[in-house]
Amino acid sequence: MTRVSIPADWPTDTWYGFQRHHFTIEGCEAWLVEPKFPCPDHRWTWCTQWAEAFVPRVGTVALLEHGCYHAHVDVFKFKGSPTGMTVMRKFQEQLVSLGLAPKANLIGMSWGGFFSLRYAMTYPECVNAIYLDAPVCNAADEHPSAADRLTSIEEMYAMDREALRVSTMNPLNSAASLLGIPVLAVISEADDVVVPALNFDILEERLKTAGANIVKLSDAMLADARSTFGDAGGPKIFVY
Numbered sequence: 001m002t003r004v005s006i007p008a009d010w011p012t013d014t015w016y017g018f019q020r021h022h023f024t025i026e027g028c029e030a031w032l033v034e035p036k037f038p039c040p041d042h043r044w045t046w047c048t049q050w051a052e053a054f055v056p057r058v059g060t061v062a063l064l065e066h067g068c069y070h071a072h073v074d075v076f077k078f079k080g081s082p083t084g085m086t087v088m089r090k091f092q093e094q095l096v097s098l099g100l101a102p103k104a105n106l107i108g109m110s111w112g113g114f115f116s117l118r119y120a121m122t123y124p125e126c127v128n129a130i131y132l133d134a135p136v137c138n139a140a141d142e143h144p145s146a147a148d149r150l151t152s153i154e155e156m157y158a159m160d161r162e163a164l165r166v167s168t169m170n171p172l173n174s175a176a177s178l179l180g181i182p183v184l185a186v187i188s189e190a191d192d193v194v195v196p197a198l199n200f201d202i203l204e205e206r207l208k209t210a211g212a213n214i215v216k217l218s219d220a221m222l223a224d225a226r227s228t229f230g231d232a233g234g235p236k237i238f239v240y
Contacts, residue, residue: 002042002099003099004034004038004042004069004098004099004100005098005099006021006032006034006098007021007023010022010023015031015033016033016055016056016060016061016064017061018033018034018035018036018064018070019033019034020032020033020034021033021034023094025073025087025090025091025094026086026087026090028073028074028075028087028091029073029074030071030072030073030074030091030094031071031072032069032070032071032095032098033064033069033070033071034069035064035065035066035067035068035069035070037067038067038069039066039067039068041101042069042099042100042101043067043068043069043100043101043105043128044068044069044070044071044095044100044101044104044105045060045063045068045069045070045071045104045105045106045107046070046071046072046092046104046105046106046107047060047070047071047072047107047109047112048072048075048088048106048107048108048112048115048116048119049076049108049109049110049111049112049115050109050110050111050112051072053109054109054133058107058109058131058133059131060107068105069095069100071091071095071100071104073087073088073091075087075088075115076111078156079114079152079153079156079157080114080115080118080119080139080153080169081156081157081169082169084115084118085118085119085122085123088115088119089119089122089123089126092104092123092126101128102126103125103126103127103128104126104127104128105127105128105129105130105131106119106120106127106129106130106131107130107131107133108130108131108132108133108135109132109133109134109135110133110134110135110136110193110194111136111149112135113132113133113134113135113136113137113194114135114136114137114139114171116130116132116135117130117132117135117137117171117178117203118169118171120177120178120181121171121174121177121178124177124178124180124181127181128181129181129182129183129184130178130181130182130183130184131183131184131185131186132183132184132185132186132200133185133186134186134187134188134191134193134194135185135194135199135200136149136194136199137171137172137199137200137202137203138170138171138172138198138199138202138203139153139157139164139165139167139169139170139171139172140161140162140164140165140170141194141195141198141199142161142198143195143198145192145193145194145195146194146195146198150164157169171203172202172203172206173206175203175206175207175209175210175212176210176211178207178212179207179210179211179212185200185204187200
């Protein structure tokens with residue numbers, strides 16, 4: 001088995017019982033957490049935003065225990081813009097050069113969902129799978145709760161809301177790019193910050209139109225999710 005070669009001069013600390021290595025890429029703070037017993041294929045997860053939030057809930061610690069590397073780079077200031085995508089691509093190239101698997105498994109919570117979608121739609125060949133948790137999907141979200149988010153995107157992209165509404169940089173308009181990537185989405189209809197009706201619900205319909213197989217996980221199906229996953233054919237989008 002080949003080894004992942006992490007530079008010895010990268011500062012380290014302990015993260016949930018695992019060794020974390022710190023570095024920078026294009027001036028952005030980044031880190032890589034090393035499992036104690038890596039999988040032979042050096043698979044890895046990448047939390048695109050809020051990497052210190054809800055860590056056990058999203059399964060990151062369990063995945064580390066099962067041999068997955070875990071990584072993060074702070075690109076929040078770019079708001080998923082082309083500049084941010086370039087930094088994220090260089091980050092992945094850096095990790096792959098160390099020996100990690102060529103495709104990443106993205107974890108996208110809220111804003112991180114937006115970054116994950118933007119990255120997967122820009123570089124679909126670089127993404128193995130995506131986990132979305134209350135994801136921002138709409139760059140032109142007009143809900144009052146999204147006012148600050150919309151303003152920051154308008155400023156970073158140099159576009160107004162109408163231009164963002166039709167732009168291919170709005171994930172809602174690039175759904176077909178996801179068809180080769182399995183997605184697990186966790187959505188709450190009670191969410192009044194990232195309102196599903198103006199975000200994932202629209203993306204879901206456009207994925208369906210593009211040919212995705214949408215698997216709704218009811219309580220009963222969740223009890224037997226393993227067979228549900230196995231029986232679903234074609235590109236899979238799981239929603240519950």
